[in-house]
Amino acid sequence: MPLSLTDAQQSLLFQLFPWARSRATPEATALQALFDSEQWRRCVPDPTGAFHRTALMEGPLLAQEYDLTTHAHWDAWEIGAVVVDPRGTILLNQRYGFRAGDQVLKAVAGALRARFARGKVVRIHDDAFAALLPPSAEEPLDGAFASELPPLLSAAVKAVLPEDREAPPTLDFTVSLLRLKLKAPSHWQVIGPLVWAECERAHVLQRSGAASGIQERFLDLAGPVPLSHR
Numbered sequence: 001m002p003l004s005l006t007d008a009q010q011s012l013l014f015q016l017f018p019w020a021r022s023r024a025t026p027e028a029t030a031l032q033a034l035f036d037s038e039q040w041r042r043c044v045p046d047p048t049g050a051f052h053r054t055a056l057m058e059g060p061l062l063a064q065e066y067d068l069t070t071h072a073h074w075d076a077w078e079i080g081a082v083v084v085d086p087r088g089t090i091l092l093n094q095r096y097g098f099r100a101g102d103q104v105l106k107a108v109a110g111a112l113r114a115r116f117a118r119g120k121v122v123r124i125h126d127d128a129f130a131a132l133l134p135p136s137a138e139e140p141l142d143g144a145f146a147s148e149l150p151p152l153l154s155a156a157v158k159a160v161l162p163e164d165r166e167a168p169p170t171l172d173f174t175v176s177l178l179r180l181k182l183k184a185p186s187h188w189q190v191i192g193p194l195v196w197a198e199c200e201r202a203h204v205l206q207r208s209g210a211a212s213g214i215q216e217r218f219l220d221l222a223g224p225v226p227l228s229h230r
Contacts, residue, residue, distance in 0.1 A: 047102070048109040050123040056132075056192045061120060065134040066188035076181040076218070079195060080133035080141030083176040083203045084112065084149065086157075089127050091169035096162055103160040104171070111156035115149070122196075130199045143214055146175045176206035177213065183220040194219065 005013065005027060013030045014021055020030035040052035041059040055061040066077070086108055093101040109129055112121045116131040118138060124130045133139050150173045157171055180198050185191055198217055205211035 046123060048105045048123055048129075049113060050109040050121045050129055053122060053124050053196060056122050056124075057196050058192070060188070061122070062132075062134065062191050062195065063188040065136060066185070066191060076183050077185055077191070078135070078179065078181045080137075080139075081176075081178040081180065081195065081199050081202070082112075082116070082131040082133070082141070082145050082149070083124070083128065083174075083178065083199050083206075084108065084131070084153065085128040085174040085176075085203060085207065086153070086171055087174060088169055088171040092161075092171060095164075095169055100160075100162060104157050107156040107160045108153055111153050112149075115152065124196060124199050124203075128203065132195065141177060141179050141214055143177065145177060146213075149173065149175050174203065174207045176202045176211075176215070178202040178215050178217065181216075181218045183218070183222070185221050190221065 010027060013027065013034070017030040017033045020026045020033060023029040036046075037054065040046050041054040043051060043055045043059055043061055046052040051061055062079075065079070086104070089101055089104060092104055105123075105127060109121055109123065112129055112131045116133065116137065116139065118136065120132040120134065120137075122130050122132060133141060153173055154171065176199075178198060180195060182191065182194065185194075202211070202215045202217075205215065
């Protein structure tokens with residue numbers, strides 16, 4: 001028997017996903033978006049194959065990293081991040097359509113997942129990704145990534161673009177490198193939002209020319225609850 005929604009439920013659903021009203025099956029589309037958002041929060045990869053940013057900001061993506069390393073190393077919890085932003089995707093969408101643009105994002109995410117197989121590739125916003133290198137990745141952050149990755153990513157993108165007699169629009173990549181150390185985080189829930197915010201900060205500084213190379217960040221959170229208060 002098909003599930004029916006009350007008027008109040010339908011109104012709330014469209015408040016959450018107003019863009020679904022324009023689709024052929026608006027209620028089903030909005031419900032699927034709701035299911036997707038919860039799945040992504042629980043660390044199911046999004047359509048690009050990368051983790052969605054909600055897995056980092058609200059979900060348990062880094063919970064195990066905290067459990068495995070923080071209790072043994074209270075001086076600082078460390079993570080490396082390689083932030084990649086393809087520049088020129090709008091031109092590709094205009095030339096080939098949004099379906100081809102989606103394939104480009106999948107290619108970028110796939111290339112990063114292949115290169116950093118033990119890292120965690122997260123889609124931090126619509127067309128930017130971060131390859132996170134926590135302790136379990138066992139791969140130190142390297143300044144050479146900034147020159148290594150653009151040709152690798154360009155080749156991955158070229159492989160999925162339609163054949164074109166004309167030269168395709170140029171797709172460049174901003175690569176930002178971040179080493180983040182957190183002293184005494186109180187629990188794993190605080191780590192994800194901080195990592196996301198610092199990735200965004202590193203990307204903005206790199207793209208604006210205000211930073212280069214590996215950006216070093218140290219945040220003293222002073223978070224542990226004293227034993228006498230537990």
